[in-house]
Amino acid sequence: xxxxxxxxxxxxxxxxxxxxxxxxxxxxxxxxxxxxxxxxxxxxxxxxxxxxxxxxxxxxxxxxxxxxxxxxxxxxxxxxxxxxxxxxxxxxxxxxxxxxxxxxxxxxxxxxxxxxxxxxxxxxxxxxxxxxxxxxxxxxxxxxxxxxxxxxxxxxxxxxxxxxxxxxxxxxxxxxxxxxxxxxxxxxxxxxxxxxxxxxxxxxxxxxxxxxxxxxxxxxxxxxxxxxxxxxxxxxxxxxxxxxxxxxxxxxxxxxxxxxxxxxxxxxxxxxxxxxxxxxxxxxxxxxxxxxxxxxxxxxxxx
Amino acid sequence: xxxxxxxxxxxxxxxxxxxxxxxxxxxxxxxxxxxxxxxxxxxxxxxxxxxxxxxxxxxxxxxxxxxxxxxxxxxxxxxxxxxxxxxxxxxxxxxxxxxxxxxxxxxxxxxxxxxxxxxxxxxxxxxxxxxxxxxxxxxxxxxxxxxxxxxxxxxxxxxxxxxxxxxxxxxxxxxxxxxxxxxxxxxxxxxxxxxxxxxxxxxxxxxxxxxxxxxxxxxxxxxxxxxxxxxxxxxxxxxxxxxxxxxxxxxxxxxxxxxxxxxxxxxxxxxxxxxx
Numbered sequence: 086x087x088x089x090x091x092x093x094x095x096x097x098x099x100x101x102x103x104x105x106x107x108x109x110x111x112x113x114x115x116x117x118x119x120x121x122x123x124x125x126x127x128x129x130x131x132x133x134x135x136x137x138x139x140x141x142x143x144x145x146x147x148x149x150x151x152x153x154x155x156x157x158x159x160x161x162x163x164x165x166x167x168x169x170x171x172x173x174x175x176x177x178x179x180x181x182x183x184x185x186x187x188x189x190x191x192x193x194x195x196x197x198x199x200x201x202x203x204x205x206x207x208x209x210x211x212x213x214x215x216x217x218x219x220x221x222x223x224x225x226x227x228x229x230x231x232x233x234x235x236x237x238x239x240x241x242x243x244x245x246x247x248x249x250x251x252x253x254x255x256x257x258x259x260x261x262x263x264x265x266x267x268x269x270x271x272x273x274x275x276x277x278x279x280x281x282x283x284x285x286x287x288x289x290x291x292x293x294x295x296x297x298x299x300x301x302x303x304x305x306x307x308x309x310x311x312x313x314x315x316x317x318x319x320x321x322x323x324x325x326x327x328x329x330x331x332x333x334x335x336x337x338x339x340x341x342x343x344x345x346x347x348x349x350x351x352x353x354x355x356x357x358x359x360x361x362x363x364x365x366x367x368x369x370x371x372x373x374x375x376x377x378x379x380x381x382x383x384x385x386x387x388x
Numbered sequence: 389x390x391x392x393x394x395x396x397x398x399x400x401x402x403x404x405x406x407x408x409x410x411x412x413x414x415x416x417x418x419x420x421x422x423x424x425x426x427x428x429x430x431x432x433x434x435x436x437x438x439x440x441x442x443x444x445x446x447x448x449x450x451x452x453x454x455x456x457x458x459x460x461x462x463x464x465x466x467x468x469x470x471x472x473x474x475x476x477x478x479x480x481x482x483x484x485x486x487x488x489x490x491x492x493x494x495x496x497x498x499x500x501x502x503x504x505x506x507x508x509x510x511x512x513x514x515x516x517x518x519x520x521x522x523x524x525x526x527x528x529x530x531x532x533x534x535x536x537x538x539x540x541x542x543x544x545x546x547x548x549x550x551x552x553x554x555x556x557x558x559x560x561x562x563x564x565x566x567x568x569x570x571x572x573x574x575x576x577x578x579x580x581x582x583x584x585x586x587x588x589x590x591x592x593x594x595x596x597x598x599x600x601x602x603x604x605x606x607x608x609x610x611x612x613x614x615x616x617x618x619x620x621x622x623x624x625x626x627x628x629x630x631x632x633x634x635x636x637x638x639x640x641x642x643x644x645x646x647x648x649x650x651x652x653x654x655x656x657x658x659x660x661x662x663x664x
Contacts, residue, residue, distance in 0.1 A: 172484040182476030185407040197396040
């Protein structure tokens with residue numbers, strides 16, 4: 086692909102401009118006076134707990150719900166000029182709806198409504214490595230394959246903005262790595278990315294800016310560096326060991342400047358989001374026999 | 389409104405409709421009942437030719453009055469509500485198209501699969517009638533088919549209206565079934581009872597009758613099949629007196645209104661509905 090294929094807007098018009106947007110469901114404020122801008126070619130992550138307003142913002146950007154305030158997507162109002170606004174967006178839902186269609190039929194359908202050439206649209210399948218699935222029923226695809234298809238469909242018609250709702254949620258480790266790599270490549274080609282994720286690694290891998298949402302309020306905007314330090318010790322690695330390896334494991338942690346604790350075959354250690362590999366490698370180097378491990382995050386917002 | 393997009397949505401909708409297990413169930417049920425009825429009716433009489441077609445067609449009316457509205461209402465009621473429930477509607481509306489294109493395309497697609505379903509049943513029944521009773525009176529049968537397709541479209545349109553504002557498929561189906569019961573039972577019996585208690589004039593009675601699309605279909609069918617409207621009671625006699633030969637057109641017009649009027653109302657509700 087060319088170096089820079091996507092251009093979200095003409096001149097200095099931001100790819101997305103959200104000004105004073107509020108959304109109420111009855112008395113419940115799903116979004117409360119939110120404002121932000123995302124420049125062309127930027128990558129922004131929407132970060133926050135469930136119910137923070139991430140999906141509602143996406144629905145507003147797509148013109149799927151009414152709101153108070155102003156939104157411009159590539160210069161177009163998603164409600165008043167929805168078709169033009171959505172022409173600029175490729176939308177990747179968390180779960181692609183399963184309809185009784187084959188992959189090829191779905192690609193042909195989306196190509197028609199996006200007024201794109203079928204051949205070019207089918208090429209998107211090759212880009213995602215699923216060109217051999219064209220005759221398969223969508224319902225027969227695995228979660229990972231379905232997510233790739235969702236991205237392939239979103240890329241039909243060359244949109245300048247990709248809107249992704251938890252894109253890696255249903256993917257295994259390899260699928261996630263592949264997808265992140267592809268998104269990184271698209272970003273490099275000038276595509277604007279807006280995505281929500283529950284995974285800090287995804288955010289750190291892709292985002293230029295992180296929009297921190299809580300209770301429908303945009304509490305803060307952060308750079309990846311600030312985000313990393315915000316998360317700080319807000320995660321914990323739990324390691325399951327073979328008998329007799331606990332003390333060596335705890336000593337290893339002390340060696341790399343961490344303070345772990347544990348009983349029996351299990352130890353737990355508060356770590357930074359990006360320290361998992363470092364801890365596990367150090368233990369392996371010192372001959373700690375690891376049966377399994379788990380990683381959990383404590384909190385979503387800045388402490 | 390872009391016709392290419394509407395056609396794409398209609399084609400997809402019809403394709404999905406034809407692959408739906410309910411399509412197979414309804415088609416088999418409708419075909420078996422209608423063909424079974426026709427075969428039974430013909431075997432019970434020694435009539436041939438025109439009499440065979442004419443009488444059988446008239447006898448079919450009651451079966452069609454029950455089945456077609458039930459099928460069409462339930463199909464229509466699921467069209468938007470089920471996609472709203474599984475979020476596939478959001479995905480479709482997230483594409484560069486308008487809500488009107490989606491609304492019109494989905495209705496056309498569902499109408500195509502419904503008509504195909506009815507025509508399969510009627511085709512089988514027609515074949516049995518032609519085989520057993522000769523070709524005479526086929527015009528009456530074809531007229532009944534055309535009227536029944538109109539009734540199907542009218543009920544699909546009403547079901548679609550229900551779907552437009554329903555969040556859950558179960559709720560939409562509940563409303564559709566209640567409405568079907570009202571049309572089938574409360575329509576006839578309610579009007580009959582009210583007219584006796586309130587001493588309604590034939591004029592009022594006819595107006596009330598026209599409010600029920602099933603009654604409109606029944607009156608149009610009876611008239612077009614050249615059966616006396618006396619069988620429809622005072623309202624029928626009054627209708628013939630007042631409108632004479634224009635009566636058929638009036639009924640056809642009313643049935644057409646039942647197809648057309650719910651659609652813009654449904655679209656308005658569809659645009660207005662904003663679920664979380």
